[in-house]
Structures are given as C-alpha cells and as structure tokens.
Amino acid sequence: MGILGIGVDILHMPRLKQVISRRPDRFLTRILTKAELADLEKLKTELDGEIDHDRAIRFVGARWALKEATYKALTPRLKLTWQDVTVYKDQGKPCLDIPEKEKFGIGTAHCSVSHDGEYLVAQVLFETPESPKTS
Incomplete structure (x- = not known):
C-alpha cells in the first residue's frame, strides 16, 4: 500500500457562520448528504428541541x-x-464513505479534525488499495 493523496483544509469558523446565516437551508442541503443532515438533526437537545449552535457549527x-x-x-x-x-x-473518530471507492483506485482513508477557538483544521490521507496476494 502506498499513499494515494494527502489533503488539508483550514476553516475560519466565523466565516462559516456568516455563510450559513445567509441561506442556511440552501447551504446545508448543498454541502451535507441526507445521512449527514439526519445526524445534524440528532444534535437537538432533548430539553427544548433547539440545536446547540456552537456544536452544530x-x-x-x-x-x-x-x-x-x-x-x-x-x-x-x-x-x-x-x-x-x-x-x-x-x-468517536471521523470516517469517510465514498461509494465505489475501490473502482477509482482508492484504498483506506484516514482523517482527522481539530479545532481551537475560531479555527478548525481537517486532514485526509488516502492509501492505494492493497494488492491481492498471489501464491
């Protein structure tokens, strides 16, 4: 197995809040899959049905x-x-689901997210698929 690719992204959280505030439904349905939108809905507190905005962001x-x-x-x-x-x-660890990834030569994906104050950083590393063993 070798490294197929590495990607890093840094996000300034106030910018994200600004983008979401303009047209929240449009932005969320564009960026998030149906499964992710369902997970976002689960963030609603049981006490009052409201979403913890910092956690949602x-x-x-x-x-x-x-x-x-x-x-x-x-x-x-x-x-x-x-x-x-x-x-x-x-x-508790972030994971990626990419349908038919093997078809595109993508093996295992490793990812990590960290946030501190106004910044969030994400890193992804993709391995090439493991070659079948020959006897």
Whole structure:
C-alpha cells in the first residue's frame, strides 16, 4: 500500500457562520448528504428541541473541511462533489464513505479534525488499495 493523496483544509469558523446565516437551508442541503443532515438533526437537545449552535457549527465545519481536504487529496485523479462524500463517526473518530471507492483506485482513508477557538483544521490521507496476494 502506498499513499494515494494527502489533503488539508483550514476553516475560519466565523466565516462559516456568516455563510450559513445567509441561506442556511440552501447551504446545508448543498454541502451535507441526507445521512449527514439526519445526524445534524440528532444534535437537538432533548430539553427544548433547539440545536446547540456552537456544536452544530463545528459539526458542519468538520464535514465541510473534511470534504475540502478529500477533494484536494484526490484531484486530479477524481473530482468529487459534496454529495459524493459522507462523513460519519465510528467510535468517536471521523470516517469517510465514498461509494465505489475501490473502482477509482482508492484504498483506506484516514482523517482527522481539530479545532481551537475560531479555527478548525481537517486532514485526509488516502492509501492505494492493497494488492491481492498471489501464491
């Protein structure tokens, strides 16, 4: 297995808040897949049905930055759209779902997100697929 691509993205969270405030529904349905929108809905608190806005902004920011990093890691080999990549968590760790990734020569994906204050950074590393073992 070798490295297919590495992508990094940094996001200034106040910029994201500004972008979302203009047309929230349009932006969210453009950037997030149906599965991600469903996960965003789960962020509503049980007490009053309102979304914790800071947590929701980090949720959207992480997905946007991971998708940007994915695009950077795979270009020019493959140009994906926002809807081609779904970000989800597995045991607290961010993961990527890219349908038919093997068909495009994409092996394992590793990703990480970190945020501090007004900034969020995402990194993605794609490996080439493992070669079948011959006997």
